[in-house]
Amino acid sequence: MQRKPRIKVENLTYHYGSGPPVLKNISFETGKGECIALIGQNGAGKTTLAKHFNGLHRPSSGKVYIDGIDTTSMKVSELARKVGFVFQNPDHQIFHDTVAREVAFGLKNLRLSRREIEERTAAALEAVGLTEHCRTYPFNLSKGQRQRVALASVLAMRTETIVLDEPTTGQDFRESVQIMEIVRKLNENGHTIIFITHDMSLVARYARRVLVLCRGEILADGDVRSVFAAPEILKKTYLRPPQITNLARRLGRHSIPPDVLGVREFYELLVKIRSEKIGCCS
Numbered sequence: 001m002q003r004k005p006r007i008k009v010e011n012l013t014y015h016y017g018s019g020p021p022v023l024k025n026i027s028f029e030t031g032k033g034e035c036i037a038l039i040g041q042n043g044a045g046k047t048t049l050a051k052h053f054n055g056l057h058r059p060s061s062g063k064v065y066i067d068g069i070d071t072t073s074m075k076v077s078e079l080a081r082k083v084g085f086v087f088q089n090p091d092h093q094i095f096h097d098t099v100a101r102e103v104a105f106g107l108k109n110l111r112l113s114r115r116e117i118e119e120r121t122a123a124a125l126e127a128v129g130l131t132e133h134c135r136t137y138p139f140n141l142s143k144g145q146r147q148r149v150a151l152a153s154v155l156a157m158r159t160e161t162i163v164l165d166e167p168t169t170g171q172d173f174r175e176s177v178q179i180m181e182i183v184r185k186l187n188e189n190g191h192t193i194i195f196i197t198h199d200m201s202l203v204a205r206y207a208r209r210v211l212v213l214c215r216g217e218i219l220a221d222g223d224v225r226s227v228f229a230a231p232e233i234l235k236k237t238y239l240r241p242p243q244i245t246n247l248a249r250r251l252g253r254h255s256i257p258p259d260v261l262g263v264r265e266f267y268e269l270l271v272k273i274r275s276e277k278i279g280c281c282s
């Protein structure tokens with residue numbers, strides 16, 4: 001059975017006003033349940049591309065389809081039921097005086113009963129670990145917590161696809177992992193995830209596929225391992241693979257494969273190589 005793409009981008013070109021194109025003839029598809037990292041240097045066009053998925057931008061030419069429907073024929077409110085978008089700066093998304101009101105806001109446009117709104121709000125706050133802050137003024141929270149309020153607002157809408165624009169930028173390691181673990185669970189529960197990041201260790205840890213954007217064009221689209229094992233691709237974007245991948249590549253002639261993504265994997269390889277060597281000498 002052929003699976004319908006969740007997002008299909010076909011020869012997408014976009015320019016702001018009469019300026020030069022910032023996205024140039026982009027094509028790709030995402031399947032249901034994928035977890036994709038969108039990477040590229042500043043100004044590459046990542047945010048501009050992502051805003052096509054929820055109708056904030058419409059193609060100058062080419063097409064964007066969500067669940068097979070051309071976005072130019074859909075209202076932003078219709079797209080909001082299909083694609084949730086967590087903006088880079090949560091403060092641009094937060095308007096209400098309590099966390100619960102903020103999370104409930106989008107639901108009011110869905111014509112749900114009051115009870116369902118309350119249930120969805122409570123479930124979303126629980127999922128992001130903010131239940132105890134339901135009555136807190138959002139701007140009294142930390143940046144990481146505010147990012148989780150923005151994420152809860154998106155979760156409450158129960159969209160199949162969730163796009164996160166640099167969800168961990170400006171946050172410490174603990175807060176970044178907290179957000180990304182929520183994202184991981186969402187993906188495990190079947191949501192299609194696209195996250196934009198500059199942090200290659202998060203890409204290695206959480207994404208399975210990576211789309212590399214460079215000056216408005218797709219430079220690479222593949223599984224994380226193969227893209228990270230090709231340093232010339234990342235070099236063009238001024239991004240570096242995680243240090244552990246660099247180390248593995250340098251140790252290539254010592255039987256270490258060049259596409260190691262994590263410390264645990266590296267450790268297990270070393271143990272295996274060592275035991276094989278001991279085995280062959282005994």
Ligand SMILES: Nc1ncnc2c1ncn2[C@@H]1O[C@H](COP(=O)(O)OP(=O)(O)O)[C@@H](O)[C@H]1O
Nearest residue numbers: 016019022040041042043044045046047048049
């Ligand atoms: N509102 C805008 N008006 C004009 N140009 C813009 C606007 N927003 C972004 N750009 C330009 O579009 C290009 C891509 O920007 P953006 O999508 O924000 O990149 P990224 O998210 O990869 O950093 C950049 O050259 C940027 O200066």
Ligand SMILES: [Mg+2]
Nearest residue numbers: 046047048165
């Ligand atoms: Mg951006």
